[in-house]
Amino acid sequence: MRVQSFHAPGLAPICFDNKAWHISIDGETAYGRTFRNAFGFYENLAAVNDERGWFHIHPDGVSAYAERHSWCGNFQGGRCVVCTGGRYYHIDPEGHSPYSQTYAYAGDFREGCAVVTNADGLCGHILANGTPAHPHRYRNLDVYHKGYARAQDENGWTHIDRSGMPAYENRYSSVEPFYNGRALTQTFNHKTLLINELGDAVVVIKDPAPSATENNTSERYRQFHELSSDMVGYWKTFAIAASVKLNVPEKLPLADTAMTDCFGESAANMKLLLAALAQMNITANTDGVWNLTSKGSLLLANGDFSLADAAVSWGTFATSGADAWVDAISGKNKADFFAEISRDISKVERSQKTLAAYAKNDYEFLADMLPLDNVRHLLDAGGGSGTVARMIVRKWQNLNITILDRADVLSLFDDRDNPGGRITKLGGDIFLDWQTGADAVLLARVLHDWNDQKAALILAKANLALPLGGKLFVVEADGEATGAMVSLHLLTVGGGRQRTRQEYQALMAENGFSFVEHRYLNRSASLLIGEKIK
Structure with a gap:
């Protein structure tokens, strides 16, 4: 027998002999039916499932609606996440969805917003009627807490305000929610900081410091290779442009064993190009087969958001070399x-x-x-x-x-x-x-x-x-x-x-x-x- 926590209106789910139901504080059965699983009441509705699927019930055991789902969450703010056919969306207490969109995943509502994950893996906030709370999307996203939400973009973690924009310029390897105007963060060099809502460090909690010799050597090494990497940044531009000119995106997926048939004597060089693209998360090799990643699919010539022409254009710009920049900065460049x-x-x-x-x-x-x-x-x-x-x-x-x-x-x-x-x-x-x-x-x-x-x-x-x-x-x-x-x-x-x-x-x-x-x-x-x- 397993009894979970009591929730208002004073009922707890109990599971015994492969059956589940709710009991009152004095141990009395709350209603006359049982389920395969039962969970606690939230906003006077509890998630249960029977042989037809998942749904919600009232405290008297009566079904809140007729529909069944693959899975149900708990009600928060008058909305509940459900999953049907592998897609997630929200319903109201009557079982109706207030919008038509479905998502790869959806979370609970808090402070009027919920996080949803789109098919491209990016996350956004929606309001209770399903409209976007703001137009911005992030790699990872949290619900709002006291007016701010944790968000991760391509540069790291930050906090965003109600407009969906970062509240400050800095990025961190991790951030916690704000509590009374302060949030715990960790920098990419492992410092633990307490920041305010402007992103300013108000307290250094932990600063792991190496010895002076170690610090000087490691910092010089880091700076040397950081600058070296910056100087050869055009390698990425050329690799992407070359892949488009060689129609590589259209030739994938392609097995390692088929490389020679496809590219002949240049197969080894082409494999190097695919490996270089993999370092930029454009391609990936799974079980000996090269595929485009979601990011890499943007290089397909006929895609709705294709960057194939842009790749060639940027590659052409790069070939003009530093002299064009020297002329422009010196005020000598009059070209249109x-x-x-x-x-x-x-x-x-x-x-x-x-x-x-x-x-x-x-x-x-x-x-x-x-x-x-x-x-x-x-x-x-x-x-x-x-x-x-x-x-x-x-x-x-x-x-x-x-x-x-x-x-x-x-x-x-x-x-x-x-x-x-x-x-x-x-x-x-x-x-x-x-x-x-x-x-x-x-x-x-x-x-x-x-x-x-x-x-x-x-x-x-x-x-x-x-x-x-x-x-x-x-x-x-x-x-x-x-x-x-x-x-x-x-x-x-x-x-x-x-x-x-x-x-x-x-x-x-x-x-x-x-x-x-x-x-x-x-x-x-x-x-x-x-x-x-x-």
């Missing part, structure tokens, strides 16, 4: 990347496919976050081959969009994919007369390509295209978050750079716009909203 590639339509196409892949990934929630209720005509300046415009018109059914871009770019627009015929193309130069007006202007990753003078000129043209009160939507990364390396790349390509939110606000003000609002999209992009005031 976009003008140069316009001479070769194949380069234009590859560039647009690269930008489209990033847009699909980074702008997944952009259409939801744009305030377009009173906008009938949106001008997407520098809108490329239409990826972002399509995402927006599919969300906003009464909206028409004009894409302004160079004629060679607009030639790549697929006229067969024009929802309701509501997207119009306008060939032109973004620095010259735009030849049209609109209720709102969108500049998605346009301004960062140019120096302050040219960015100001673009904003001046946007101002001319708008009526008083017209909206300006600028989508860019926050320069403080993305760092200097991206800015150096932009400087080399066209003289541009990443800017801080305050710098974009200043540019807006100088060109007749008031700053209205800032909205986070994700770690790669934010939405800045302005309004024409003069």
Whole structure:
């Protein structure tokens, strides 16, 4: 006989002779039926299972609903996790799911949110009605505790706030939840720290310190190889680009025993490439068979979020060497990347496919976050081959969009994919007369390509295209978050750079716009909203 803990309303599950039921504190049977398994009451409902499956009962033993599941959890916050057919979702006390989505896994609700795991392995928070609590996803994620949730991204563990954004810049090998404004963390060099909600260390709990000689030697060794690794970072770029050019992703899965038949005399070299890709978690060898990982599948040429063209483009950039960076940093580089590639339509196409892949990934929630209720005509300046415009018109059914871009770019627009015929193309130069007006202007990753003078000129043209009160939507990364390396790349390509939110606000003000609002999209992009005031 096994009796579990008593829960309100004063009942405990008991298991005896392969049967389970609930008893009261005085040992009396609570109702007249038995189950295969029974668990404690939470919010006046208990999970049980019979020969048909898992479900919930009331304290009097009456079933809360007719459906049966593969597994049931316990009710928290008016919701309970259930599993049916290997997919997880939540139900209410009547057994109904408040949303249609299912997940690879789902957890309990706490402080109004639950963690769900998608098919790609990334985790997010949802509200009780199933809508995302924020647009951000992480490798690992916890429920909110006193306004913060533990989250792990590609750089380590952190705490996120209600917006889904990290509360501070540092990353740790582990973090515990905040309690009264303090959280225990461990750094990657094994220090144990107590931090505040700004990420600042307030107490060093443990600092394992080697001897002075050991410390100097090990630190020099670490720095030497860290710098060496940084210097040969282009090896990864070239390996990925080579794999795409050699159509390796499309040739997998492939057994070791079939390597020679597939690659002939280069089989040994190809195996080296696959092993190098495995070090980046792009490929994996299981039982003698090479496969693409989930991450590696992004290199398939025909994937929805394919980075195949981007891999080749970045590989091409890398071949220009350090001299181009030297010229750019010295102020000698006057090249216009976009003008140069316009001479070769194949380069234009590859560039647009690269930008489209990033847009699909980074702008997944952009259409939801744009305030377009009173906008009938949106001008997407520098809108490329239409990826972002399509995402927006599919969300906003009464909206028409004009894409302004160079004629060679607009030639790549697929006229067969024009929802309701509501997207119009306008060939032109973004620095010259735009030849049209609109209720709102969108500049998605346009301004960062140019120096302050040219960015100001673009904003001046946007101002001319708008009526008083017209909206300006600028989508860019926050320069403080993305760092200097991206800015150096932009400087080399066209003289541009990443800017801080305050710098974009200043540019807006100088060109007749008031700053209205800032909205986070994700770690790669934010939405800045302005309004024409003069």
